[in-house]
Amino acid sequence: MSDFALQLLLTFDATLRLAAPLILCAMAGIFSERSGIIDISLEGKMLSAAFTAAAVAHLAGSPWLGVAAAIAVSVALGLVHGFACITHRGNQVVSGLAINILASGLTVTIGIALFRQGGQTPPLASDDRFRPITWWLVDGINQIPLIGTIYRELISGHNALVYVALAAVPLSAWLLYKTRFGLRLRAVGEVPEAVDSAGVSVYWLRYRAVIIAGMLCGLAGAYLSTGQGAGFVREMSAGKGYIALAAVIFGKWRPAQAFAACLMFGFLEAAAARLQGIHIPLIGEAPVQLMLALPYIMTVLLLAGFIGRANPPAAIGEPYVK
Amino acid sequence: MSAAPPLPRWADLFLLPVLNLLAAFFVCGLIVLAIGENPITALGVMLKGAFIFPGSLGYTLYYTTNFIFTGLAVAVAFHAMMFNIGGEGQAYVGGLGAGLVSLWLAQSMPSLIVLPLAVFGAALFGAAWGIVPGYLQAKRGSHIVITTIMFNFIAASLMVWLLAGPLIEPGQMSPQTPKFAAAGQLPSMQSMLGAVGIESANSPLNLSFLIALAALFGFWVLIWRTRLGYQIRTVGQNPEAARYAGINVPRVVIITLAISGALAGLMATNEILGVQHRVVLNFTAGYGFTGIAVALMGRNHPIGIFLASLLFGALYQGGAELDFEFQSITREMVLLIQGMIILFSGALAYMFNPPVARLLARLAARREAANV
Numbered sequence: 001m002s003d004f005a006l007q008l009l010l011t012f013d014a015t016l017r018l019a020a021p022l023i024l025c026a027m028a029g030i031f032s033e034r035s036g037i038i039d040i041s042l043e044g045k046m047l048s049a050a051f052t053a054a055a056v057a058h059l060a061g062s063p064w065l066g067v068a069a070a071i072a073v074s075v076a077l078g079l080v081h082g083f084a085c086i087t088h089r090g091n092q093v094v095s096g097l098a099i100n101i102l103a104s105g106l107t108v109t110i111g112i113a114l115f116r117q118g119g120q121t122p123p124l125a126s127d128d129r130f131r132p133i134t135w136w137l138v139d140g141i142n143q144i145p146l147i148g149t150i151y152r153e154l155i156s157g158h159n160a161l162v163y164v165a166l167a168a169v170p171l172s173a174w175l176l177y178k179t180r181f182g183l184r185l186r187a188v189g190e191v192p193e194a195v196d197s198a199g200v201s202v203y204w205l206r207y208r209a210v211i212i213a214g215m216l217c218g219l220a221g222a223y224l225s226t227g228q229g230a231g232f233v234r235e236m237s238a239g240k241g242y243i244a245l246a247a248v249i250f251g252k253w254r255p256a257q258a259f260a261a262c263l264m265f266g267f268l269e270a271a272a273a274r275l276q277g278i279h280i281p282l283i284g285e286a287p288v289q290l291m292l293a294l295p296y297i298m299t300v301l302l303l304a305g306f307i308g309r310a311n312p313p314a315a316i317g318e319p320y321v322k
Numbered sequence: 323m324s325a326a327p328p329l330p331r332w333a334d335l336f337l338l339p340v341l342n343l344l345a346a347f348f349v350c351g352l353i354v355l356a357i358g359e360n361p362i363t364a365l366g367v368m369l370k371g372a373f374i375f376p377g378s379l380g381y382t383l384y385y386t387t388n389f390i391f392t393g394l395a396v397a398v399a400f401h402a403m404m405f406n407i408g409g410e411g412q413a414y415v416g417g418l419g420a421g422l423v424s425l426w427l428a429q430s431m432p433s434l435i436v437l438p439l440a441v442f443g444a445a446l447f448g449a450a451w452g453i454v455p456g457y458l459q460a461k462r463g464s465h466i467v468i469t470t471i472m473f474n475f476i477a478a479s480l481m482v483w484l485l486a487g488p489l490i491e492p493g494q495m496s497p498q499t500p501k502f503a504a505a506g507q508l509p510s511m512q513s514m515l516g517a518v519g520i521e522s523a524n525s526p527l528n529l530s531f532l533i534a535l536a537a538l539f540g541f542w543v544l545i546w547r548t549r550l551g552y553q554i555r556t557v558g559q560n561p562e563a564a565r566y567a568g569i570n571v572p573r574v575v576i577i578t579l580a581i582s583g584a585l586a587g588l589m590a591t592n593e594i595l596g597v598q599h600r601v602v603l604n605f606t607a608g609y610g611f612t613g614i615a616v617a618l619m620g621r622n623h624p625i626g627i628f629l630a631s632l633l634f635g636a637l638y639q640g641g642a643e644l645d646f647e648f649q650s651i652t653r654e655m656v657l658l659i660q661g662m663i664i665l666f667s668g669a670l671a672y673m674f675n676p677p678v679a680r681l682l683a684r685l686a687a688r689r690e691a692a693n694v
Binding site: 038040080083084085088089090091092093094095097098099100101102103104105106108109110112113116119239242245246249287289290292293296297299300303304305312 | 353357358405407458462463464465467468469471472473475476479480482483611614618649650651652654655656657658659660661662664665668669670671672673
């Protein structure tokens with residue numbers, strides 16, 4: 001296998017690892033926004049969940065308890081968002097922003113109070129985090145050229161939450177398109193009056209949407225601190241929630257397309273990391289910052305209708321008044 | 323649920339912001355208690371740190387300057403019912419404008435020429451970063467919130483590239499420009515007061531504070547005393563009616579976002595021209611987002627924005643004091659208060675509104691009944 005091909009394969013491998021939290025958050029965003037609730041608080045929910053997962057995993061010695069607590073905290077923040085936007089008909093952007101700022105402050109404040117390490121959690125022991133899972137027969141299949149390497153590097157050897165993220169995509173698509181709940185959820189984001197006149201509660205549907213979004217963000221946060229990393233550091237979500245939001249828009253609020261956008265954005269990040277400071281023939285120094293900004297630039301271009309069209313759910317951002 | 327009676331003006335302007343503030347402080351106080359510290363002591367430390375210690379007032383007003391600019395930026399867009407969440411990026415790029423002027427001209431020209439141009443550069447670059455989302459909203463229908471969020475990140479990438487690449491100080495590793503020559507630096511308040519014989523403690527407060535006060539007045543004139551301001555408010559209250567009245571709505575939206583971006587860009591006069599004297603990484607430090615809290619609390623009015631800016635200035639300066647006095651509470655406490663204020667006075671604005679309005683209406687009715 002040539003060196004370039006191996007490098008490419010390793011970049012794909014990194015893509016998957018970087019895309020996993022984006023995928024989970026993007027699915028969260030799709031549920032929330034398809035029900036009519038703008039969710040810029042993906043970032044804050046993920047950050048709080050990352051902190052909670054690491055703190056609980058460290059204190060309780062189990063990554064699974066960490067994930068459970070992370071989901072609980074993220075759902076709680078989702079309910080705050082719901083309380084403000086659904087029950088009190090507040091401005092959804094303002095509420096999301098408040099949650100993001102609260103998350104920044106709370107994680108560090110509580111982190112210092114608990115651990116006295118400047119807002120970090122102590123580094124997690126390997127038993128307290130999600131370890132890479134080596135798949136069956138890796139040694140056997142490894143003998144086969146190409147497929148063996150792909151199997152070993154790309155498919156096997158990720159932690160459980162990566163596979164959860166991958167499973168979340170078809171699951172979300174099924175829930176949205178093949179179930180009664182999904183039909184109603186999509187309807188409530190387009191014409192809530194129709195759902196209401198059919199005798200279905202708009203509020204309860206939207207609350208369920210923000211709860212699902214909270215659960216998915218909780219998983220994403222736990223992945224950051226107990227899967228990808230080994231402990232929480234300040235601001236470790238680092239804008240990933242906003243990239244996921246961009247992926248939601250780029251994927252036109254559909255799970256499969258948003259998944260593709262997450263992979264593309266993940267690939268850009270992985271490639272940027274690999275190309276840092278490397279000279280490429282004809283181009284010169286790799287434009288790393290440009291590659292990192294591309295998800296945002298492409299989203300702006302798409303929203304403006306320069307490359308295709310993205311139409312948001314019709315009732316998004318509108319509080320429902322009975 | 324029956325509709326609540328309308329809220330009296332004084333209650334909307336004073337009572338509700340105070341109630342929201344109290345609610346925010348109350349919840350934060352509970353968190354401090356849960357951490358095992360005394361919230362009253364913490365508040366005392368913050369107040370002392372913000373106003374009492376020598377030089378602390380200067381620091382408080384220095385932060386206040388930032389928040390006046392970013393608060394006005396958000397408020398002018400709010401008047402047109404536009405949510406400019408991109409103050410952070412606009413201020414960042416504004417710093418580039420101010421920096422470029424000072425870097426190029428300060429060595430060869432006197433400050434009387436350089437400084438006005440640099441201030442103009444900050445406003446111009448900020449406006450440019452605001453006008454694009456404005457244009458996309460007005461002409462292409464892109465949601466202004468999403469576009470301005472994306473523009474914050476694009477600005478961040480652009481600035482990292484510039485500061486680590488073309489604009490980096492030669493021979494240095496850290497991503498920042500060379501220091502401006504003296505002609506490209508705004509005079510500090512200490513030196514200005516010293517020139518008229520008043521002694522004051524050393525602080526980062528500088529001339530840009532006066533620019534901020536002028537901006538407050540200019541904002542009032544613009545919104546309530548000019549034709550454009552009338553158009554902005556009309557577009558905000560009812561774009562359909564505005565269009566019917568012959569107002570060119572897309573044009574007003576674009577101009578509003580340009581003004582909003584310019585005001586955010588002016589924040590850089592304080593940080594870059596007044597204090598850092600060079601363009602540095604991440605100098606905006608979240609001040610753009612704080613502007614949203616300031617505008618919400620200040621009810622989009624210059625007086626309110628000044629008071630809210632002063633409050634946040636005091637919180638930021640007082641919050642820094644927490645780091646010295648306590649082991650377990652730090653300046654991040656301020657982010658918490660800020661988040662709570664945005665939550666209560668923004669997202670949950672309608673929570674206190676109806677009960678307060680009902681209570682006031684009942685009191686008024688009782689008073690009337692007593693008078694009869």
